[in-house]
Amino acid sequence: MLTEQTIRKTLKFVLKKVDLPSLKSKEQGKVRDIYRVGQRRILITTDRISAFDRVLGYIPFKGQVLNELSAFWFDKTRDIVTNHALAFPDSNVTVAIEAQAYPVEMVVRGYLSGVTSTSIWKAYENGERIIYGIKFPDGMKKNQKLPHPIITPTTKAEHGQHDRKLTEKEILAKKIIKAKDWKQMKQAALALFERGSKICSRAGIILVDTKYEFADYKGKLMLIDEIHTPDSSRFWKKETYLKRLKEGQEPENFDKEFLRLWYAHKGYIGDGEPPKMTEDLIVKTARRYIAIFEMITGKKFIARKYPVLEEINKNMEKYFRLPYK
Template identity: 50%
Template sequence: MSPSAPPAALRLASPPKVLLPALSPSSTCSPRLSMSTPSRPRATPLTAAGGGGAAPSLLAADPGHRDSVILAARDAMTNCLGETHLDLVVPGLRLAAKGKVRDVYESGEHLVLVTTDRQSAFDRVLASIPFKGQVLNETSLWWFNRTSHITPNAVVSSPDRNVTIAKRCSVFPVEFVVRGFVTGSTDTSLWTVYNKGVRNYCGNAIPDGMVKNQKLPANILTPTTKADDHDVPITPDEIVKSGLMSKDDFDEAKSKALSLFEYGQKVALENGVILVDTKYEFGKTADGTVVLIDEVHTPDSSRYWIANSYEERFKSGLEPENVDKVT
């Protein structure tokens, strides 16, 4: 990927750095994005006042320990980046969109995507978690760089641990959800609809006799529309007939999504986890190139299971050990 230099108005408090092949160990010590307040220090472990080691349980009999933990937790919450107002402090920026997690600003041919610490689940914002946005942003940057052999992406640079500057493009109003297992608990999850007797979901034929958390014979794409309140499953034919995407654009994005997922599963398994399902978003640049946007294989957009316990727990009828954002 050959990053282009963004205009001066997008350089925030420090000059943009080119996306590196890998994040250095020292990268986790960089200051937080500065809004109207000074840079926030890194959160410290929740330990009892004057004590070391692990923090006691909130249910501990000693109320003094419990109060210390609660106070430490409250102090840590000051590290949360819950709101951004870059349009008020950076000339030339305009707030284009405020999502559940990301705030998007625009300036000329570039977008500034700020990943906040807001925690969303089931299509609503629940709370904020210190440094969550930094983890999501840096995770995506890592994957964007390592999947450039599969598809180009919109990333230009990252001037802050919570910020990505991207090329402006026309975003397809479709989320490309790829699944490798029959699982989930929401109304649109594959297990929920399968358990109700559905055997053709979003244009995919699902065989009879499958059980919850079982691996599919092959990975499948189950696209959804991008609605404000909730996502709606849709078939490829409906996407094309409704004019959401052309057939050529959809076929290209579908191929990229399935290849990204296959590669993501390989890398995840090499590191002891199973990439169960995830979602991708794509856009089209001014020159007609279909590019990967938004985020890649983050704990917010993906479901992960611990690999070495999956088979035994599945055979025993137990739920897999999860490391997704809901658990």
């Protein structure tokens, strides 16, 4: 694990954005800078961190962690569904197949939990017993494991908007996704979640919930975006889960929940100008991202040397000189 001191030294070099001089037409997501080159999509994962649907600051090594962790998972799941990754020419870059994304985020949940308006716990707490079209019995406890993982799809929100809950019925009735494709997506999402839970479990982690994005590529289902990262998933510590559940305590988490709590503590819950992240919070967050990488992959995180912009440029130039198959 990187020392706090090493992380502190990189603070002034964090990767805020990447402008590749030889390429035009950049798109910007909250976390990734994206270029389209022919049939390829160049996804550069920066150190930007988002919560409350906005960018809050920069976390050293976060881009590398996310990119390398996704690469790990793509490899571990390619027998379940093909994925968009073609090459990883740089620790922060995935070259992917540009595909037609389905307009639905496939959220899979193994536990009755969550804090946001689309979470199942918020709905359950408010007395709803049919959530996302799925029936829930009375008497369930917060953070309890569900009898089996469920799919709670949401819309993929436009910039600045919030995701909206969907149901299978609505997706099919409005023909948002064709029935045949939807069936495949469900199967793939559940199989991915099962594989993810198993691998996490061996590492002492509970995969609580996660989000997948799929696309249609030449008539075949393809997994795109990122997979089982701390940005797209929530993780709990397995060891203390049951004890804490019994005692009515929140599980120990490895996700961004502590960040939201820090903001809530400062009186910020998503409206107006967010308070500035402190150096301590940034360092702590970096260590969390690195820790989750090391636990899941079972490998030591080999941190790249900051600043990284020049090296990214060089690696990309090298990649584009290769003949494209």
